[in-house]
Amino acid sequence: MTDLNSKPEIDAPEGPAPEGLEIVDIVVGDGAEATPGATVDVHYLGVAYDSGEEFDSSWGRGQSINFPLDRLIAGWQQGIPGMKVGGRRKLVVPPHLAYGPAGSGHQLSGQTLIFVIDLLGVS
Structure with a gap:
């Protein structure tokens, strides 16, 4: 049973990173x-695909975040x-x-990223 009141854990992925966006519902x-x-x-x-870090x-930070989707990375949009x-x-x-190809100026550019997202509210 998945506890949405606690921080998720991400298992280290195996194999090469996917070319496209992968979406997996853990809890509907x-x-x-x-x-x-x-x-x-x-x-x-959020963890890096290659390192699992x-x-x-x-x-x-102990609190959720509230953002308009159109201000987030394309993978979230x-x-x-x-x-x-x-x-x-x-x-x-x-x-x-995510943050573009390597050398795009962001510390995470060039990396495949894994996010586990709990949706708490929409407006």
């Missing part, structure tokens, strides 16, 4: 559905719509849908 929510352009309230954990977590409040979803985001 039963609340309001996120739509493109919605503002979402989420808890999330955590690079960011709302859990580490494409991977969160259709998710329902109360759900937990894993996104595997290739560089072109």
Whole structure:
């Protein structure tokens, strides 16, 4: 049973990183559905695909974040719509849908990233 009140754990992936966005529902929510352009309230954990090292977590800050989807990376803009409040979803985001190719100026550019996202609310 997945506990949405605790920080998720991500198992180290095996094999090469996917070329496209991978979306896996861990828990399907039963609340309001996120739509493109919605503002979402989420808890999330992000790790690098290659190393399995955590690079960011709302859990580490002790509070969720609230963002308009259109201000987030393309992988989130494409991977969160259709998710329902109360759900937990894993996104595997290739560089072109995250922070761009290596050398793009962001510390995570060129990397495939894994996010586990808990959808707490939409507006």
